[in-house]
Ligand SMILES: CCCCCCCCCCCCCC(=O)CC(=O)SCCNC(=O)CCNC(=O)[C@H](O)C(C)(C)COP(=O)(O)OP(=O)(O)OC[C@H]1O[C@@H](n2cnc3c(N)ncnc32)[C@H](O)[C@@H]1OP(=O)(O)O
């Protein structure tokens with residue numbers, strides 16, 4: 728699929744990895760519709776110029792995401808793809824050091840945003856893209872979801888987060904199988920540790936430990952390194968139904 732003059736929805740585009748994807752797609756001649764809960768997403772759209780518009784919304788809301796997709800249809804010649812970066816991190820042990828059980832609502836919130844939100848965006852975007860005229864190979868669209876290495880190597884305290892991301896991994900192949908008849912590809916990226924505001928709350932020694940745990944390069948990833956992979960997934964139609972770890976070889980302990 729070509730990026731130039733095509734329109735993409737990027738969720739979580741007010742920050743971090745989503746923001747980097749927006750910059751890279753605009754630089755490649757694409758048009759973007761930025762969705763985020765935070766109102767800062769409007770500033771990001773203004774920075775990117777006429778190729779970008781922002782629609783504030785919650786990925787767990789059917790109405791909000793349908794409004795984002797409707798805006799994408801109007802922003803260009805139909806929705807070509809989605810890079811779904813919106814997500815939250817949570818940390819809690821099943822039983823804390825005082826013997827108290829983990830909070831159920833906190834667990835449910837993490838799964839609701841990271842997993843149910845992913846399903847919500849996929850289902851509404853796929854319904855819209857299935858109406859596109861077929862392109863090369865009969866392609867009508869591409870969906871890129873974001874998992875995490877925590878889907879595979881979850882650490883102590885990551886039951887909710889790892890479960891939510893493992894669910895994103897689990898949906899990749901069945902979604903790709905179902906949507907292949909419409910010419911829509913589904914991929915997921917499982918990042919390791921990247922320099923974004925999501926990592927900002929981590930104690931410095933923990934960040935250092937995570938960086939040292941990366942075989943090579945021993946550092947946090949840069950958001951544009953993530954965006955470059957997303958760009959390649961969009962333009963390389965043989966990438967489908969798979970999860971790509973982008974992590975420097977880290978296997979978390
Ligand atoms: C490496 C810790 C990083 C903390 C980061 C918190 C914010 C996370 C932002 C992540 C954003 C990116 C997300 C992503 O997709 C990529 C990743 O997943 S990066 C990995 C992020 N890691 C986590 O989120 C782990 C979070 N867990 C914790 O911070 C702690 O486990 C927790 C606070 C939940 C509990 O710690 P503590 O109070 O020390 O628990 P205990 O005192 O009960 O310890 C019991 C026992 O378990 C050992 N332990 C605790 N944490 C870890 C660990 N992460 N890895 C290995 N072992 C751990 C602890 O040392 C005790 O062992 P003893 O032998 O009894 O000393």
Ligand SMILES: NC(=O)C1=CN([C@@H]2O[C@H](COP(=O)(O)OP(=O)(O)OC[C@H]3O[C@@H](n4cnc5c(N)ncnc54)[C@H](O)[C@@H]3O)[C@@H](O)[C@H]2O)C=CC1
Pocket residue numbers: 738739740741742743744745762763764765784785786787812813814815816840844873874875876917918919920921922923924925926
């Ligand atoms: N930073 C990292 O090291 C890693 C991040 N990831 C995943 O990558 C994705 C992006 O993470 P970052 O850019 O690092 O985080 P970030 O915190 O910088 O950006 C996430 C964005 O999602 C938005 N968001 C959260 N909940 C939302 C909702 N319900 N509706 C709409 N927007 C919502 C936030 O407002 C924020 O702007 C997340 O899914 C995260 O789990 C995965 C592995 C590693």
